[in-house]
Amino acid sequence: MSDLFVPAGIVRPAPAFRRHIVVAEGQLLCRGASFLHADLPLADKDLSASHFLGELEGETCGVHLISRQWDIAGYEWRGLRSLLGEVDEHLFSLAGRAMQVVNWDCDHRFCGRCGSATEYHERDRARVCSRCQLAVYPRISPCVIMLVTRGEECLLARHAHHRHGLHTALAGFIEPGETAEQALVREVREEVGLEVGACRYMGSQSWPFPGQLMLGYLAEWAGGDLAPDLEEIAEAHWYHFSDLPAIPPAQTLSGQLIRTFASENNNRQ
Template identity: 70%
Template sequence: MLLCHSEGLLHSRLPFTEREIVASHYLGELGGASCGVHFLANQLDVPGCGWRGLRGLLGEVSELEFSLAGRAVQVVNWDLDHRFCGRCGGATEDYGQERARTCNRCHLTVYPRISPCVIMLVTRGEECLLARHTRHKHGLFTALAGFIEAGESAEEALAREVHEEVGLQVAAMRYVGSQPWPFPGQLMLGYLADWAGGEVSPDPEEIAEAGWFRFDQLPDIPPPETLSGQLIRTFVAQCESRKPKQ
């Protein structure tokens, strides 16, 4: 949870005692000002402020503030999860020279990790494939996505995930962009991919519903702050640019 202003903006300057602060981390600069995060022992009541989940800030604060908030949450979680060595069980301590923790016993050093993922919008002419995932309760239709496995390229993971989730084959893939996604700690690589064959056959464990949608007849889709929303809007803009001018 993050302590925020009542207006929804991230709070940056609050006085806390050393006893209330479990750990502090420098995060970089925003607008020329140094930024950091304090992890508190308890959720304190602060006048004019409230505790909010990270996902609830998406679309309500600026992209820079959301990125900073996501970085703060990931750094704090990494620090808390690695207080003991995963190899020998010994206690770890701050490495000091860089953001890392090192084991006092076996000297293993661990750094913050991110998980690479692919997110892909499969297109077929003026249609795109959108799906509702079983684990998401918001009901939005979105692009397909999945983790890159050990030894895979992003393109190999894309083709595998599309086939596993909806039974389709893809051909040409076009990289669009990337986005850090702090739920819990991914780097999303976004692609547009051409449909090459197959009928839509959703994996019931992953996909609640999937289908083809014309660019001008889309269901509720993710906001433009998300990479999925950007992929869909990129496809729509491409289709609209091909329409004959009146």
């Protein structure tokens, strides 16, 4: 996340917020593309919960959960994904952080082990079972996202369950007991039937749909013919770096991997 935002990992103490984010029914209260508000457009009595997120350029930020989407003059409710590409990357990360904190709070009001009510931890961002003391922190799911390359070509796929027509890098969840590199090899083999060799780690990105941490790689093709599984991957093709189809925006790690590959090849010309 940008140095403009300094995150906080605690629930309490929560200072008086200077910037406010409001969430209801999985959406953000916005003015156009702006989800950060200098003043809270609701009364305190309407709030179900509030959480301190950190500081943005020295100003404290908090997210507020309300029970339903009220009609508020001059505002509209928007899904997080609709802001992708409309706001700066550091602001999108902040919105994603707010949504993940709210989701954690809503999903763990009761203990998954014994069913008793949970309460906030005194210091940590966690909910603790009042009966068996199970502590539940916000869940982060690690994933790998990899651009398979073959000389001046890269492999791009269109995912079967995505509504858009973008072609993107392959991705998948890391299974228990796997390293990121093992998951990369397995996912490429399962999704498109290829083997990969040398892998180069490029960076990571929080991906709040709903709570992934994406680990990005460039992976060199080592053998095999393309055989998309057709369940997750509708189609996959090799593309020359100078002739790419519609790809994800630069705010996404997939878009960054593809652009890095194209830029490195272009610089060799």
